[in-house]
Amino acid sequence: MYDWHEIGALDDIPRLGSRVVNTPHGDVAIFRTADDQVFALRDRCPHKGGPLSQGIVHGHRITCPLHNWVLELESGQAVAPDVGCATRYPTRLEDGRLWLGLNNVVSLPSASREAA
Amino acid sequence: MNAKERLVLVGNGMAGMRTLEELLAIAPDKFDITVFGAEPHGNYNRILLSPVLAGEKSIDQIMINDLNWYAEKGIRLYAGQEVTRINRARRQIHATDGTIAPYDRLLLATGSNPFILPIPGNDLPGVIGFRDIKDVETMLAAAQTGKHAVIIGGGLLGLEAANGLMKQGMQVTVVHVLDTLMERQLDPVAADMLRASLEERGLRFLMGANTAAVLGEERVRAVRFKDGLEIPADLVVMAVGIRPNIELAKQAGIYCERGVVVNDTMQSYDPRVYAVGECVQHRGQCYGLVAPLWEQAKVCANHLARYGIGRYQGSVTSTKLKVTGIDLFSAGDFNGGPGCEEIVLRDPARGVYKKLVVKENRVQGAVLYGDTVDGTWYFQLLREGTDIGAFRETVLFGHAHMADSGRDGFSVMTMTDDAEICGCNGVCKGAIVKAIAEKKLFTVDEVRAHTKASASCGSCTGLVEQILAATVGTFDKTPKEKALCQCTEHSHDQVRKTIREQRLTSLRAVFDFMEWKTPDGCHSCRPAINYYLISTWPDEAQDDQQSRFVNERVHANIQKDGTYSVVPRMWGGLTNPKELRAIADVADKFKIPTVKVTGGQRIDLLGVKKEDLPKVWADLNAAGMVSGHAYGKSLRTVKTCVGSDWCRFGTQDSTGLGVKLEKMTWGSWTPHKFKMAVSGCPRNCAEATIKDFGVVCVESGYEIHVGGNGGIKIRGTDLLCKCATEEEVKEYCCAFMQIYREEGRYLERTAPWIERVGLSYVKARIVEDEENRKALYARFLDSQKYAQIDPWAERASGRVDAHEFQPLRQVG
Numbered sequence: 028m029y030d031w032h033e034i035g036a037l038d039d040i041p042r043l044g045s046r047v048v049n050t051p052h053g054d055v056a057i058f059r060t061a062d063d064q065v066f067a068l069r070d071r072c073p074h075k076g077g078p079l080s081q082g083i084v085h086g087h088r089i090t091c092p093l094h095n096w097v098l099e100l101e102s103g104q105a106v107a108p109d110v111g112c113a114t115r116y117p118t119r120l121e122d123g124r125l126w127l128g129l130n131n132v133v134s135l136p137s138a139s140r141e142a143a
Numbered sequence: 144m145n146a147k148e149r150l151v152l153v154g155n156g157m158a159g160m161r162t163l164e165e166l167l168a169i170a171p172d173k174f175d176i177t178v179f180g181a182e183p184h185g186n187y188n189r190i191l192l193s194p195v196l197a198g199e200k201s202i203d204q205i206m207i208n209d210l211n212w213y214a215e216k217g218i219r220l221y222a223g224q225e226v227t228r229i230n231r232a233r234r235q236i237h238a239t240d241g242t243i244a245p246y247d248r249l250l251l252a253t254g255s256n257p258f259i260l261p262i263p264g265n266d267l268p269g270v271i272g273f274r275d276i277k278d279v280e281t282m283l284a285a286a287q288t289g290k291h292a293v294i295i296g297g298g299l300l301g302l303e304a305a306n307g308l309m310k311q312g313m314q315v316t317v318v319h320v321l322d323t324l325m326e327r328q329l330d331p332v333a334a335d336m337l338r339a340s341l342e343e344r345g346l347r348f349l350m351g352a353n354t355a356a357v358l359g360e361e362r363v364r365a366v367r368f369k370d371g372l373e374i375p376a377d378l379v380v381m382a383v384g385i386r387p388n389i390e391l392a393k394q395a396g397i398y399c400e401r402g403v404v405v406n407d408t409m410q411s412y413d414p415r416v417y418a419v420g421e422c423v424q425h426r427g428q429c430y431g432l433v434a435p436l437w438e439q440a441k442v443c444a445n446h447l448a449r450y451g452i453g454r455y456q457g458s459v460t461s462t463k464l465k466v467t468g469i470d471l472f473s474a475g476d477f478n479g480g481p482g483c484e485e486i487v488l489r490d491p492a493r494g495v496y497k498k499l500v501v502k503e504n505r506v507q508g509a510v511l512y513g514d515t516v517d518g519t520w521y522f523q524l525l526r527e528g529t530d531i532g533a534f535r536e537t538v539l540f541g542h543a544h545m546a547d548s549g550r551d552g553f554s555v556m557t558m559t560d561d562a563e564i565c566g567c568n569g570v571c572k573g574a575i576v577k578a579i580a581e582k583k584l585f586t587v588d589e590v591r592a593h594t595k596a597s598a599s600c601g602s603c604t605g606l607v608e609q610i611l612a613a614t615v616g617t618f619d620k621t622p623k624e625k626a627l628c629q630c631t632e633h634s635h636d637q638v639r640k641t642i643r644e645q646r647l648t649s650l651r652a653v654f655d656f657m658e659w660k661t662p663d664g665c666h667s668c669r670p671a672i673n674y675y676l677i678s679t680w681p682d683e684a685q686d687d688q689q690s691r692f693v694n695e696r697v698h699a700n701i702q703k704d705g706t707y708s709v710v711p712r713m714w715g716g717l718t719n720p721k722e723l724r725a726i727a728d729v730a731d732k733f734k735i736p737t738v739k740v741t742g743g744q745r746i747d748l749l750g751v752k753k754e755d756l757p758k759v760w761a762d763l764n765a766a767g768m769v770s771g772h773a774y775g776k777s778l779r780t781v782k783t784c785v786g787s788d789w790c791r792f793g794t795q796d797s798t799g800l801g802v803k804l805e806k807m808t809w810g811s812w813t814p815h816k817f818k819m820a821v822s823g824c825p826r827n828c829a830e831a832t833i834k835d836f837g838v839v840c841v842e843s844g845y846e847i848h849v850g851g852n853g854g855i856k857i858r859g860t861d862l863l864c865k866c867a868t869e870e871e872v873k874e875y876c877c878a879f880m881q882i883y884r885e886e887g888r889y890l891e892r893t894a895p896w897i898e899r900v901g902l903s904y905v906k907a908r909i910v911e912d913e914e915n916r917k918a919l920y921a922r923f924l925d926s927q928k929y930a931q932i933d934p935w936a937e938r939a940s941g942r943v944d945a946h947e948f949q950p951l952r953q954v955g
């Protein structure tokens with residue numbers, strides 16, 4: 028199950044760019060593609076933990092800034108021949124507002140739950 | 144009804160299957176594919192039959208695609224079925240077992256047949272060619288029972304067969320009609336050296352011998368020559384050449400000459416029928432090596448997929464003999480002709496012979512014997528038409544000599560398996576060899592993708608090519624002009640030319656006009672195009688932040704833990720108490736863990752958090768400091784020595800000149816990083832002779848040195864000219880930077896750029912042509928008007944790219 032969080036407006040993210048949302052799961056990178064689709068992946072490359080949000084978005088893919096692994100935004104899977112996967116989170120766009128779904132199975136410290 | 148178009152491939156060999164692989168990669172669902180192959184196997188690497196014969200490899204090791212592969216890809220394979228007829232009117236093919244298959248597109252890749260001499264007895268059992276697995280099996284069986292083998296033909300194939308059979312314990316005689324071996328690849332000197340060393344290993348040669356007949360009743364027994372000589376034979380291998388296999392096409396009335404005639408898109412005279420491989424004749428040429436086939440396959444796949452880009456324009460080929468222990472390489476026109484000169488190195492003691500044929504300082508051909516390490520390099524010089532004027536005297540000592548002298552006689556195959564080849568990604572030789580064998584890799588790109596070797600700085604590409612060559616027996620040949628990346632067929636130079644000629648000023652315009660294959664490029668092409676746009680149209684093109692690598696987007700260097708480093712500019716390496724105080728304060732205030740003096744004479748603050756960057760910059764700006772661009776493909780530092788102000792040897796004010804040069808050039812973007820230095824006398828304490836642009840002051844003026852770099856491959860500068868005044872130095876400096884900005888390829892430093900275009904070219908453009916120099920100077924200064932804006936100040940103000948430095952939101 029997911030808890031949905033409002034995280035901002037579509038235009039807060041540049042086209043072919045990315046922004047970070049800090050969450051109790053760690054940082055989540057939110058990507059906007061040329062066709063205005065929005066994807067969310069954990070901001071840690073499966074290779075050596077590079078910050079994916081700092082990479083280059085092309086098509087529905089992201090290239091990690093540290094060693095150029097390429098990941099599919101939709102699935103988080105690394106493009107062959109590399110093998111690995113970044114956790115994927117669902118996103119929603121409603122009336123120009125962006126929503127990010129976080130898995131609520133993770134036990135949150137109570138203080139931050141109140142903040143949410 | 145099946146809605147997909149039907150593609151039928153005749154010939155399950157190297158060229159045909161390569162085309163299918165290329166096709167599946169770009170248009171996996173376009174066709175319903177059927178393959179007919181006369182051989183009862185999957186697809187295998189034919190060139191490795193030689194090592195199989197020599198007992199160095201097994202059949203399993205040379206399979207490229209086994210039967211499962213076809214099933215996985217949904218390809219219908221009729222292995223062991225020969226196609227006997229094409230009915231072009233009904234668009235069907237007929238196979239030996241009566242199968243009829245309809246097609247919308249037909250691909251012919253029937254390869255070639257060994258030429259069998261038209262002499263009596265040529266059809267006796269025990270007389271064969273050397274072409275496929277069956278031939279190898281026949282030879283291996285003959286080696287079990289028979290003793291004498293006669294190989295007719297002293298070319299590449301014949302010698303590989305001879306070597307293999309000798310290894311299998313047979314007594315082998317090679318019969319050649321001419322007086323020198325491999326006359327199509329070797330000059331007489333190299334041919335004689337080869338012959339001597341093969342004789343030493345136990346091969347016998349009959350040179351200038353004309354075969355008259357093969358004798359025998361049930362089986363071959365002997366071979367007779369025109370002069371009456373007879374020698375015993377239990378096996379005769381004819382390796383006197385190949386003939387394109389065009390029977391099928393001819394019968395169907397498809398236009399053939401020596402081969403199936405195709406145009407630059409690999410289409411035959413029947414537009415529904417394509418052809419690739421050895422059965423093809425293109426611009427009058429038939430090929431017998433795999434490298435051209437790879438290029439044909441790529442083009443053909445592209446047209447089958449209806450992308451309609453890419454033309455095959457013929458290939459320059461190179462060859463290597465795959466006889467373990469003998470190193471032989473040949474490429475291009477090695478006999479020379481009018482206007483050609485030969486550069487020759489002979490070292491009989493080491494058994495080394497190297498010859499380059501050169502015309503107007505460009506390599507036309509090469510023959511190497513005994514030491515072929517540099518084959519790849521010479522072949523590259525040949526293909527790219529590089530001017531070798533600057534290193535002509537040492538060219539035969541090889542690339543290693545140029546790069547870092549002192550590694551004489553170095554050969555990659557003498558390295559052990561745990562020797563590191565790719566220092567960037569820590570890949571050792573054994574891993575590369577293993578990946579090539581297990582994953583059936585053929586090209587440097589594939590090795591790069593699977594092992595990451597040479598995927599980073601690329602300086603080990605030559606070594607990887609050598610390993611590949613030694614392991615699979617041939618080179619991948621990149622097309623003459625390498626495509627910029629996988630999103631396009633166009634090269635760097637074509638893209639830049641089009642941007643200029645068509646006045647393209649945005650990435651979108653380039654993608655549309657040049658028909659990019661991907662919607663918005665990739666991490667390789669976007670930064671390159673962005674650079675070409677802003678360097679060509681400094682006043683018009685928008686710098687696209689999303690096409691910049693993160694360092695250039697956030698104006699700091701990303702570190703391995705995701706923090707950043709900050710290096711403020713210190714003009715000519717000078718600083719003062721105020722700046723130092725500001726740096727110290729910033730380091731305290733933002734708890735910056737490491738403060739380091741760089742090799743570029745300035746101070747690096749390492750481990751800054753991204754959110755803190757704008758605040759750090761604001762504080763540094765307040766003390767008068769600006770970005771040092773330590774993160775950019777741009778002017779880095781101008782290193783100086785203390786010069787005449789203080790030093791007892793100093794001849795000129797090197798520090799002052801360095802400051803002037805840095806103030807003039809900071810902020811400019813270049814194809815790759817650009818470093819300068821000014822030394823006050825020839826003692827050269829500022830190391831000006833390993834910089835992109837270096838000045839060495841002398842009593843009478845200033846020496847200008849260009850094209851040096853440190854790094855993995857040290858290259859000392861070339862002396863460009865001498866200047867009398869500081870004003871002149873400034874003009875040369877800008878002119879040199881500008882010509883490199885306009886003509887260097889993205890991510891090509893000045894050192895490889897100069898090696899590619901030649902120092903004499905650079906001299907002609909900026910030393911001898913004063914008008915052009917002044918024009919370059921003016922263009923440089925003009926573009927600086929748009930470039931000299933401190934990116935830190937812009938961002939510290941919060942008005943530019945604020946989104947880069949703040950998280951979007953905190954939740955949870």
Ligand SMILES: Cc1cc2nc3c(=O)[nH]c(=O)nc-3n(C[C@H](O)[C@H](O)[C@H](O)COP(=O)(O)OP(=O)(O)OC[C@H]3O[C@@H](n4cnc5c(N)ncnc54)[C@H](O)[C@@H]3O)c2cc1C
Pocket residue numbers: 153154155156157158159179180181182189190191192193224225226227252253254255273274275300303388391419420421422430431432433434436463465616617
């Ligand atoms: C022993 C040996 C060593 C070699 N070494 C090198 C080397 O070191 N470097 C190099 O560059 N090149 C080398 N070559 C050459 C290289 O192997 C060929 O250039 C390459 O295999 C040609 O590919 P192709 O697809 O055109 O033909 P092939 O690979 O021969 O494929 C043609 C296929 O079509 C099948 N076929 C033909 N007619 C029909 C039909 N009517 N119906 C169904 N199937 C049919 C054939 O059985 C065959 O399998 C070597 C070749 C040999 C034999």
Ligand code: HEM
Pocket residue numbers: 600700708709710741742743744745746747771772773774779780852853854855
């Ligand atoms: C090809 C290999 C090289 C790479 C990839 C490389 C990369 C880098 C990087 C990333 C930095 C910035 C460090 C930071 O502040 O975060 C840097 C700085 C520097 N490098 Fe290199 N470097 C290479 C080779 C060299 C060589 C061979 C030299 C010296 C001969 C050199 C001299 C310097 C200097 C002096 C600096 C500091 C630059 C400045 O003060 O602006 N580099 N290099």
Ligand code: SF4
Pocket residue numbers: 784785786787790791792793794797822823824825826827828829
């Ligand atoms: S290069 Fe010459 S002038 Fe400069 S510090 Fe060294 S010795 Fe002195």
Ligand code: FES
Pocket residue numbers: 072073074075076077091092093094095096
């Ligand atoms: S950490 Fe992403 S590619 Fe290495």
